[in-house]
């Protein structure tokens with residue numbers, strides 16, 4: 001597109017990834033029923049439309065975690081209650097036309113990106129004639145509103161966009177991770193802090209053979225970093241009867257990984273459908289959710305919601321041991337259930353599941369802390385990985401532990417019911433959106449077992465080490481020093497790679513979010529440490545402004561709504577209980593049409 005100083009539009013969509021496509025698809029469905037209206041949409045994204053975070057050029061060893069049967073960008077016949085204007089292929093149907101690697105159960109993320117790219121082209125080619133779309137290949141860096149309430153956006157260039165309404169679909173681009181290290185200069189280019197590891201190829205290009213690297217975080221991003229620094233450096237894994245063995249290329253660095261617990265994340269159970277079992281709740285029922293919300297009282301997640309989730313988990317664990325062979329204190333929990341515990345009130349269930357010996361026993365399964373010097377922690381981590389891989393291979397039906405832990409992910413409908421859009425009544429957003437969500441992530445949003453086997457092989461060959469739980473890297477006199485319980489005094493490292501959160505914003509993207517806040521167009525959800533968790537939205541996914549009477553026509557969807565629309569860090573997916581993104585996009589389209597004065601069937605309001 002030729003650079004232009006000013007663009008007028010009915011709707012500006014900031015970000016052109018999968019969530020933006022969903023909104024566009026819903027707008028197409030709305031436009032098809034309003035033939036007398038013409039809707040002009042500008043989508044701003046410096047990258048191509050569709051892939052978003054799933055770059056089509058990334059290396060093939062970065063694997064897309066969801067099963068092929070799950071994602072679709074077209075609701076057509078797949079999501080009940082939503083009619084589609086534009087039929088299109090699901091990811092699986094698209095793969096069946098010869099795309100991707102059909103021998104693989106799990107595709108690479110590059111292939112997922114190619115599907116999204118295809119979906120964007122298919123969508124735009126088939127839009128109804130009264131919906132016009134322009135792709136502005138630029139980053140939006142600022143937003144303001146005039147005294148008359150008119151929205152103004154500035155994109156790099158600069159290009160000024162004056163839409164009647166806007167939708168934010170900026171993905172994980174909320175927080176600039178490098179802000180944490182601002183003002184902490186390192187002494188030399190060798191002692192570098194890599195606050196944003198993506199895109200891995202370019203961000204890790206300077207990590208050289210023989211260097212000592214510290215990776216903060218042991219989640220999915222850390223596994224990506226490991227893949228880049230091993231397979232990406234020419235190493236390979238060989239299958240042997242005893243398991244995988246890593247054959248180094250000699251171009252790898254030495255890698256220390258650490259986190260608060262230094263415990264690896266759990267792998268997904270084999271054969272699980274995309275992330276969840278069919279869920280029939282015993283404790284997390286709609287009735288209990290209604291009881292919790294009765295009288296619109298404030299809700300404390302830690303004491304009123306989390307214990308109910310632990311109760312659901314404990315019950316599953318006990319059902320997996322019908323012969324009663326469970327150790328105390330779970331046997332005590334079993335007796336409590338036998339005496340009618342599941343029928344007691346929310347307060348009584350929560351009271352019991354907050355008893356320290358009960359809660360600690362369950363938390364020990366979810367949050368083991370590995371801390372025994374470097375060699376000891378490595379042995380503990382390898383045992384954890386072996387046990388977990390074995391449980392994963394048994395699947396949900398064969399492993400009572402995996403089935404019990406799956407309660408965390410199955411709890412999402414209940415959790416959404418009780419905390420979404422209740423910003424002012426949720427007492428402890430830090431616990432709900434950080435502590436609890438990190439427990440969910442580390443226990444249920446893990447890699448496929450093969451990735452855990454690769455991690456195990458890297459630990460076995462000594463190329464990767466695990467520093468004990470509670471370790472940290474600090475900048476001292478310009479040097480990066482890894483310190484922790486049982487570590488030799490101040491172990492020097494050449495690079496620190498921050499792989500512990502998904503806030504991937506480049507500085508200009510973070511500046512855009514800050515400008516929304518400073519212009520009063522949005523309100524933040526913050527953690528106890530004041531770090532931004534997300535932006536507040538109401539039930540229509542509309543941003544809550546700092547002045548509640550102002551009501552700016554700006555909507556948001558996707559990870560930026562974390563803290564509001566809980567639990568949405570996946571590609572739109574037709575798995576039961578995970579279809580929220582389609583309905584969120586639909587609510588946005590309906591609310592937008594109403595605000596812009598577009599009534600159905602072409603009639604003027």
Ligand SMILES: Cc1cc2nc3c(=O)[nH]c(=O)nc-3n(C[C@H](O)[C@H](O)[C@H](O)COP(=O)(O)OP(=O)(O)OC[C@H]3O[C@@H](n4cnc5c(N)ncnc54)[C@H](O)[C@@H]3O)c2cc1C
Pocket residue numbers: 014015016017018019020044045046047051052053054063064065066138139140141169170171172173502508509512557558559568569570571
């Ligand atoms: C590393 C990684 C791996 C993942 N793996 C999986 C997986 O295996 N399976 C799964 O289901 N989910 C996975 N997810 C989650 C899932 O991909 C995301 O939740 C999903 O992509 C969100 O879609 P989105 O459209 O909201 O955001 P994105 O896909 O991130 O797209 C956002 C777009 O907004 C643009 N943008 C941001 N700020 C601006 C701005 N100021 N101006 C203009 N454009 C802007 C960006 O360039 C980007 O193209 C992964 C996420 C990450 C980060």
